[in-house]
Amino acid sequence: MNWQHFQAFVWLRWRMMVNQWRRAGAFNAVLMMVIAVGAVVVAVPLLIGSFALGVNAIPKGTPMHLLYVWDGLVVAFLVFWMTGLVMELQRSEPLSLSKFLHLPVSVKSAFLINYFSSLLRLSLIIFVPMMFGYSLALVFVKGAMLLPVLPALAAFLLMVTALTYQFQGWLSSLMNNPRRRRLVVVAVTVIFVLGSQLPSLLSSNFAPFLTSQAEQSRQLAKEMDELNRAFQAHEFDANEYTRRLKELVDHDELATKQSDSELSEQVEESALLANLVLPIGWLPLGVKGAAEGRLIPALLGILGMTLIGSASLWRAYRTTVGMYQGQATARGSQPSSRVAATPAGLGKTRTLLLERRIPGLSEPVAAIALGGLRSLLRSPEAKMMLLSPLIMAVLFGTMLLRGSGLQNVSDWIRPLIGVGAMFVVLAGVLQLMSNQFGFDRGGFRIFVLSAASRRDILLGKNLAFAPVVAGMALVLLVAVQVFVPMRVDHFLAMFPQFVSMFLLFCLLANLSSIYAPAYIAAGSLSHSKPKMSVVLRQMLTVGILFPLTQVPTLLPLGIEALIKSQGWIEQVPVYLILSLLQCAVVVLIYRLLLSWQGGLFQSREQQIVEIVTNRES
Amino acid sequence: MNLAIETHQLTRNFNDFCAVGGIDLAVERGTFYGFLGPNGAGKSTTIKMLTGLLAPSGGRMLVLGKNMRDPKESLDAKRHMGVIPEDxxxxxxxxxxxxxxxxxxxxxxxxxxxxxxxxxxxxxxxxxxxxxxxxxxxxxxxxxxxxxxxxxxxxPDLLFLDEPFEGVDAVTSRVIRDLLSGYVARGSTVFLTSHVLEIVERLCTHVGIIVKGKLVEQGPLATIRQGGTLEDRFLQQAGADSESTRKLNWLDEAAS
Structure with missing residues (x-):
């Protein structure tokens, strides 16, 4: 391994990182630079600090406490490490080693240098001194029996870095195809996001214990009230009151202790199982075992983690060699079998989605709507964003259904749950729709260059989302109707209400797209280097204007609730009738305002095209 | 004169930088107009303005007789235009x-x-x-x-092509050249930018040369060439510096 090459690789990674920061703005570059320098500077104090903290805290803790501390350290480290990985994946520069293989560097050197230089990450600079300091404290406090924690830490770091490196190599060969690249980026992000939801799912696992404790407190308060009432009514004397009160408190303490102990046992069991099953838990498990005087778990952990790390490195090396010999490139350049298998002339007879007509709509509107829908359904990042309302609904819905009171809600609250579901769907597509042109990127030029009326373009853009949004809303409404059934007329009223909600939402989304467009990098989900004014305008849209525009759609339900509560009219589906009326009014407003928005759009289209097609905007 | 494109003092500034500084284009209908200039001269900025992708900072422009700064008229013009934009x-x-x-x-x-x-x-x-x-x-x-x-x-009646031959293979390039020649022969107009002077010389009937945002020359190809080659004339107008290549004399040395 050539030292000069190593320096060059380290420098390259550093420059790529700095340039990435710089692209996000001068302030961000300075901030990140300060953080990077600060991390290096605080590495030594972190080592000393964690050692000192460990020396003070370890004598008080049990082996199980040590396991929890190490679990916390491992999870925190992995969150930082994976965040860095996701950020690196979303960068435009591919991670491929193929960029280096044409240079005068041997394959083995290129592999090793790239691996070692990949260790230059903030998470490693911060966490390794911390973990090392804490390990030294363990040895210092508990004695030589804890010495295996040091090789276990090294094996853990080897395993994580080697697995990540192998993963990156595999991804880079996958990402030679730009279509797959976007899929990979989105899949990794989804896994990361879902993984971050695990703690809340786990906490809901322990919810029954917390619920029973709350129930117990309520019971105690009730019994004490009863006791006080009886004492006030002179049913017994003060001595009897004191005796009964003590009995109540003692009973409660016993029950609390029992509940705490059950919870603690459950957490302990779950933690031990998770540590045993997941290789990342072997380091904490080894520490616990060593603290209890058992070396076998630690030694097995070291062996297992070293084996995984070595196997990953070996596999990554084979991938590198394969790439050098052109295997990956050859596979990537082959035409897809799907194309080859397509019979000639098939396209002549089959009607494309984009060729279909939509009754009542002009040709440009239909083309824009169907083209937009086709793009949406093919774009992995859009699909992920469109799925998010369903994921949110499942998460929140499960939590709600676990609650005891949902089946007892009144007739007036049930439609509100349906409205809430529709609101979640709209909120889920808000990011996409409030920057409709941003997701077109270069394709937006075709709208500026076209002779289509700008009103038609906006209408087509809005309609592109309609089937997806309506489909998701329907799924959620049916689910709500199954789990929290509402009256038939209320259920039917949801449909015109949804049309009103969607059209008002479209008007807001159009304004936001016209006045706060932002460039979105291909395969990405977020704005690239957005201006503060744009961020503020979008925050205003999301946080204030979106809920505000939806409030009027609650009027029909509110009016029915008022009428029925006063007993003015009975047996008339007021909510349904008013929803239909409201829908007609909103359609009229939408038609009127859309022409006005078309004019606005035309007056700003050149500014929009500058922004949405320019990655530096 | 029946003009497909006509501009008067067309200007575009980016903050303090003047990308296009008051150019007066006159492109007759039925001509194959080559718009030449060194990198960063303002060719793509001009095309963007003419096609409605970029608002001018000043000046007037008529495309197919329509005022491109008027929203309604610009839509009328776009119905008869085809464009290959820069990106x-x-x-x-x-x-x-x-x-x-x-x-x-x-x-x-x-x-x-x-x-x-x-x-x-x-x-x-x-x-x-x-x-x-x-x-x-x-x-x-x-x-x-x-x-x-x-x-x-x-x-369309008018084609705006920004570097249409860049990255295109020789066979397709030939096909496109033939298509465009036939297209102009039928009376339509092409406004094209290209760095490949041979292509411009072979295809274009008229040429405009822009340097640092100024239109330094325009007219029929034969007039522009002045008996020489288009390359000579272009280099002369663009102010090419032959001295700079002499500075790389280490390239003449044998590799160590």
């Missing part, structure tokens, strides 16, 4: 056939016409064997060809 205007997630169908419908073309022309364009431009691929999987040359197909699809 293209494709949608990543559509196939070539879908994209052309989309463009055709935006131009209110009948469905059968779109189908037939799409078929022919994909075949002529050798895109038919990759029509199942999304455009994001295309090479740069293939994207250029698809943009060319989209520009030709509505059979």
């Amino acid at each position: 293209l205007a494709l949608f990543d997630n559509l196939t070539a056939r879908e994209y052309l169908t989309f463009v055709g419908r935006i131009h209110l073309m009948p469905r059968d016409t779109i189908r037939n022309r799409t078929e022919e364009l994909l075949s002529v431009l050798a895109l038919d064997d990759v029509e199942k691929k999304l455009t994001l999987e295309y090479s740069h040359g293939m994207k250029k060809k698809l943009a060319m197909a989209a520009a030709l699809l509505p059979n």
